[in-house]
Each structure stands twice: as structure tokens, then as C-alpha cells.
Amino acid sequence: MTNTEEIKKRLIEERKALLAKLSGNDLSIDNSETPDPVDLAARNYSKNLTLAVSENESRQLKYIEEALQRIEEGEYGLCLNCGKPIQPKRLEVIPWARYCLKCQELVEQGLIEEQ
Numbered sequence: 448m449t450n451t452e453e454i455k456k457r458l459i460e461e462r463k464a465l466l467a468k469l470s471g472n473d474l475s476i477d478n479s480e481t482p483d484p485v486d487l488a489a490r491n492y493s494k495n496l497t498l499a500v501s502e503n504e505s506r507q508l509k510y511i512e513e514a515l516q517r518i519e520e521g522e523y524g525l526c527l528n529c530g531k532p533i534q535p536k537r538l539e540v541i542p543w544a545r546y547c548l549k550c551q552e553l554v555e556q557g558l559i560e561e562q
């Protein structure tokens with residue numbers, strides 16, 4: 448049996464870390480210097496990279512919020528697709544997992560629609 452309190456703590460910690468990371472992302476570009484085309488391209492590249500990272504982190508943040516919500520509702524650890532309990536080992540590694548292993552595979556193969 449998975450200890451929900453323990454998981455909740457981990458989720459809250461994880462959320463805190465993510466929020467800190469997201470708010471630390473400075474997307475503004477310093478225009479005070481004369482733009483050098485090469486330099487500018489490099490900056491745009493790293494800006495896009497930062498945006499992509501933020502997108503992943505925002506999604507993870509959303510999953511964490513959902514997991515916390517499900518803990519409150521007493522529905523934590525149930526697969527969103529088939530409703531069966533997610534393997535405790537899987538939850539240990541990914542406390543915000545939304546699907547059991549089987550359904551996760553189906554999601555990745557595009558066989559079921561991600562909710």
C-alpha cells in the first residue's frame with residue numbers, strides 16, 4: 448500500500464521546485480547592446496529552448512496539481528483511462544502518473560486520447 452501522505456509531501460515539494468524554476472525563467476532579451484546577427488540568432492535559439500523547457504515543466508506542474516486534487520478526492524493512484532489502480536512501483540517513480548503502464552503505452556502510441 449502506498450503511503451498517500453508521503454506522496455503528497457513529495458508532490459508538494461516537486462511543485463515548489465517547479466514553480467521556482469518557472470518563475471526564474473527570464474525570457475526578456477537584453478537589447479542594450481548593438482545586435483550582432485550571429486549573437487541574435489544564438490539568443491533566439493536559447494530563448495526557444497527555454498520556452499520548450501517551460502512547456503514541459505508547465506505540463507508537469509499541471510499533472511502534479513491534478514494528482515494533489517485526486518489525493519483530496521480519494522481517487523489518487525487510479526488510471527484515468529481504465530480506472531484500475533496504477534502500479535505502486537510506478538507511482539514511486541512518477542508520483543504524478545495519470546495512467547497505468549498499459550494505458551500509458553496506448554497513449555504514447557496514440558491509441559487512446561490523452562485526457
Ligand SMILES: [Zn+2]
Nearest residue numbers: 526529547550
Ligand atoms: Zn489503465
